[in-house]
Amino acid sequence: MPARAAERDAVAYDVVVLAGGAARRLGGVDKPGVRVGGRALLDRVLDAAAGACRTVVVADPRPTARPVRWAREEPPGGGPVAALGAGLALTAAEHVVVLSADLPFLRPATVRELAGTLAGGGADGVLLTDPDGRDQPLVAAYRTAALRRELAVLDQEHGGLSGQSLRRLTAGLDLTRVPGDVASFDCDTWDDIADARARIREHEHVLDEWISAVKDELGIDLDVDTGVLLDLARDAAHGVARPAAPLTTFLVGYAAAQGGGGPEAVAEASRKAAALALRWAEEEAREEAEATDPKAAPPGPGPAPDVRPGAGPDAG
Numbered sequence: 498m499p500a501r502a503a504e505r506d507a508v509a510y511d512v513v514v515l516a517g518g519a520a521r522r523l524g525g526v527d528k529p530g531v532r533v534g535g536r537a538l539l540d541r542v543l544d545a546a547a548g549a550c551r552t553v554v555v556a557d558p559r560p561t562a563r564p565v566r567w568a569r570e571e572p573p574g575g576g577p578v579a580a581l582g583a584g585l586a587l588t589a590a591e592h593v594v595v596l597s598a599d600l601p602f603l604r605p606a607t608v609r610e611l612a613g614t615l616a617g618g619g620a621d622g623v624l625l626t627d628p629d630g631r632d633q634p635l636v637a638a639y640r641t642a643a644l645r646r647e648l649a650v651l652d653q654e655h656g657g658l659s660g661q662s663l664r665r666l667t668a669g670l671d672l673t674r675v676p677g678d679v680a681s682f683d684c685d686t687w688d689d690i691a692d693a694r695a696r697i698r699e700h701e702h703v704l705d706e707w708i709s710a711v712k713d714e715l716g717i718d719l720d721v722d723t724g725v726l727l728d729l730a731r732d733a734a735h736g737v738a739r740p741a742a743p744l745t746t747f748l749v750g751y752a753a754a755q756g757g758g759g760p761e762a763v764a765e766a767s768r769k770a771a772a773l774a775l776r777w778a779e780e781e782a783r784e785e786a787e788a789t790d791p792k793a794a795p796p797g798p799g800p801a802p803d804v805r806p807g808a809g810p811d812a813g
Contacts, residue, residue, distance in 0.1 A: 508592065510612040512549040513584035514542055515577055515635060516556035516598035517569070522685050529556065529598040531690060534697040535710035536562075538599050538684060544709065545603040546596065547718075553587045555580040556598070562713045575659035577635070578666050582648050582658045588641060592616060595644075597635035599684040601693040607680040611638035614673065621670040625677030632674065633681045634663045643670055721763045729771045736778030745770055 516539050520528035529539035536544075539554070540562040546552050547563065558567045566587050570579035581595060592612050596603065607625075615623045615638040622644075624637030647669045651661050684690050697706045708723060729749065730742035737745075749766040756762035 508609070508612045508616040509550050509590050510548075510592040510594050510638065511551045511553065511588040511590040511641075512546040512594045512596060512608070513581060513588065514539070514546065514552065514554045514565075514596045514598050515580045515584070516554050517573065517580055518577075518597075523687060523690075528684070530559070531684070533601045533684070533690065533693045534706040536713050538601060540713055542596055542598050542600050542603055544713070545600070545605050545608050546594065548605055548609060549594065550590050551588060553584040554598075555584040562716075563718075570659070572659065576661065577663050578648070578651065578661040579658040581644070581663075581666075582652075585641065585644060585648070591641055592638055593641045593644065594638045595635055597683060600636060600680065600682070601684060601697070602679045602682050603636070604680065607636075607677065611636075611675070614638070614675065615640065618673060619671075620673040622667065623673045623675060624667075625681040626674050627681045628678040632664075632667070632672075633677070633683075634667050635683075636677065636681050637672075639670070719758065719760065719763075721760050725764060725767045725771075729767050729774070732771055732774040732778070736774045741774075745774070 516529040518528065520526055523531075530537050532538075533541065539559075543552065543554075543561055543563045543565065552563070552565045553568050554561070554565045555568045555570065557569065557573075568580075568583040568587055570576075570583040585593065592615055594608055594612055596608075611623050611625070622637055622639040625633045627633055644666075647666050648658065650669065651666060652658055655661060682689075682693070684693055697703070704723070711717075712719070726746055726749070730746050733745040734742040749763065749770050752766040753759075753762040756766065
């Protein structure tokens, strides 16, 4: 990793997720709990925020795939600025990433990029813009002190934060804007939900989405090289038998769990199993070649010499 990228990814930040809106355009449904690609929208956002030092969700508590701290604005339903104030009160980092709970395509890399760009510049905040160039203040990173300053100004001027707009809050901040057409996609309507579900099932996305959904369902927080596992499954299917592919990858996972369960354990178990699959295929190929034409057999170790007592050309 280049030095600048490593420095960016090392930035410490907290995350505040606003998840207590009324979702009127969805008929008042529990929007953070709506499933896209088999996972609740809120859990998808929390997965993207996994690198945070502390994650605060402003909403009534609910089961989530990742542990969080809960906050609630007073009175409940006071709007995004009041919710942000309640969430910010539980943060401690110098930088805070502020997110809505309805971002199905947000990725950890985008969250890190926002925090890293903020830390590397002099602005008060860095936010994404949508494809039409509109600011997305709920897909953004801010200096915590700057947000608290502007919240205090609004509170003093209006006697509270309830009902205040995010645009008014961010108007007093020096902001850097970053285009983010996919990451800034939010789900305000059922058409948005349908579009997100369809996009996730496109061929180039479906595998990553499925793996993420399975990990959430099973409570597994482990990033591994899926390419290595797919190569192993291919070698087992071609060199042994088709059913060997899923069974081999299962055994690799089991062995990795016994070996500590980290990515390194998965990689080592995969390496051993892949080498075995190749040896198995080479042996089968050699036997087939010898059966048809012994001289055409591929190179490789031959049968072990006969070392029994009395064996040899002079025996008998």
